[in-house]
Amino acid sequence: MRLRDTIALTLPSFFLRLVLGITFLWAGTGKLMGTMQVSGDDAARLANMGVVLNPVTPPALADPQVEDPELVDPEPTSPLPDLTDEPETPLDAVEDGVEDTMTDLQEQANEVIKKIEEATETPTPPSTGGDESTNEAGVESIGFNPMLDARIVRVQNTTGDRAASDFPDPMECQRLYSIALMISKAADPGLTEDSQPITPIMPPKLATGNWPKLMAWAAAITELAAGGLLILGLLTRLSALGTLSVMLVAMWMTQFGHAAFHTNDAILGFIPRADDLFSPAAYGQLLWQLALASMSLAVVFLGSGAIGLDRLIFSSHPRDPYLHGDPKAGKKQAMNPASAQRTEFDRSPPTHS
Numbered sequence: 001m002r003l004r005d006t007i008a009l010t011l012p013s014f015f016l017r018l019v020l021g022i023t024f025l026w027a028g029t030g031k032l033m034g035t036m037q038v039s040g041d042d043a044a045r046l047a048n049m050g051v052v053l054n055p056v057t058p059p060a061l062a063d064p065q066v067e068d069p070e071l072v073d074p075e076p077t078s079p080l081p082d083l084t085d086e087p088e089t090p091l092d093a094v095e096d097g098v099e100d101t102m103t104d105l106q107e108q109a110n111e112v113i114k115k116i117e118e119a120t121e122t123p124t125p126p127s128t129g130g131d132e133s134t135n136e137a138g139v140e141s142i143g144f145n146p147m148l149d150a151r152i153v154r155v156q157n158t159t160g161d162r163a164a165s166d167f168p169d170p171m172e173c174q175r176l177y178s179i180a181l182m183i184s185k186a187a188d189p190g191l192t193e194d195s196q197p198i199t200p201i202m203p204p205k206l207a208t209g210n211w212p213k214l215m216a217w218a219a220a221i222t223e224l225a226a227g228g229l230l231i232l233g234l235l236t237r238l239s240a241l242g243t244l245s246v247m248l249v250a251m252w253m254t255q256f257g258h259a260a261f262h263t264n265d266a267i268l269g270f271i272p273r274a275d276d277l278f279s280p281a282a283y284g285q286l287l288w289q290l291a292l293a294s295m296s297l298a299v300v301f302l303g304s305g306a307i308g309l310d311r312l313i314f315s316s317h318p319r320d321p322y323l324h325g326d327p328k329a330g331k332k333q334a335m336n337p338a339s340a341q342r343t344e345f346d347r348s349p350p351t352h353s
Helices: 003-033 040-049 091-120 177-187 213-230 236-264 280-302 309-313 331-335
Strands: 035-038 171-174
Touching: 003 177, 003 213, 003 280, 035 040, 035 091, 040 177, 040 331, 177 213, 177 236, 213 236
Parallel strands: none
Antiparallel strands: 035 171
C-alpha cells in the first residue's frame, strides 16, 4: 500500500475524532460546572420540575485600601486650654448643684413610674363562665400580661404550581438545566398573545414529570462520555452515533422545528429565514451544528482508524487485504499476470495483453 493511501485511511478519522472530542468535552463540562440565571416564567418552569434555584449573590465590594499609618500625616490637634487664670469653684457651690440635680432626676423618675402604672391598669372583663378568656372576635389571648394583645394567626400553606410572579428577581441554577428548560418549552410552548395554543415541536409527554431533567442529564453525560471516548478512539462508532443524535435533536429544537411549525417564510419549509441571508451571526449556530453532525456521521462510517484503541482491542482479521495483502493474490497472478500487479487503490486503466 502506498504512503498516501495509508495516510488517507489513518489521519482523517483521527483529526475528526480529535475535533469532536474536544468540542463535546468542553460542552459537557460547561453544562455540569457552569451556572445560569433565570427569572419569571423560566424560573417557574424549573421550580415546578424540582430544580433547586438559589438567589443570585451580588459580587463582593472591594475593600478600601488601608494606608500605611506611618506614611499618613497626623491630624493637627488643637492646643490645650490654659486653665491657670480661671477662678476655682468653691466646694460648697458644687455640692449644692449636685443635690439640686439629683432632686430633679428623682421627681422625673417618679412621674414616669406613675404614668406606667396608669397605662397598665385595665378594667377586668366580665366572666363568661369559662376558664379561658376570649375577645369579641373569638380569638384566644396568649399569656396574662395585659400590655400584650398577641393573637394566634393560623395560615394554611397550600402547595401548587409556582408562577412567574414568584420569581421577580434573578435566580441561579446549574447550566445543565438549560436543556431541560428548552425541552419543556418545546413540548409545552403555552399560548399566544390571543390565547391560541402554540403547536409543540416535541411530544407533550416530555414536558411532564422528570422527563425534562432526565433528558438534560442524558445529553450532558453523552457529550462527556462520547467526547472522551472519541479522543481515545474507543467505541468510536458508538460514540459518534451518540454525538450525532445530540446534534440532530439540538438542530430540531433550536432551528428546524420552530421554522417548520411557527413561521410561514421558512426556506425549503424548515430552514429559518434571516433578514440578512449572508450574515455570519444569523446562521453561525446552525452551520456549526450541521458541521458537528456531519463530522459525527463521517466517523460513524470511518471508525477510529489506525490511531485508536479500537485497533488494539478489536484487531483486524488476519485475512484483511488492506493490512495483510490479498490471500488470493497468487491465484490471480497465475490466471492473469498483468492485472494481478494492480493494487486496491490503483486508479490507472487496466492493460490488456
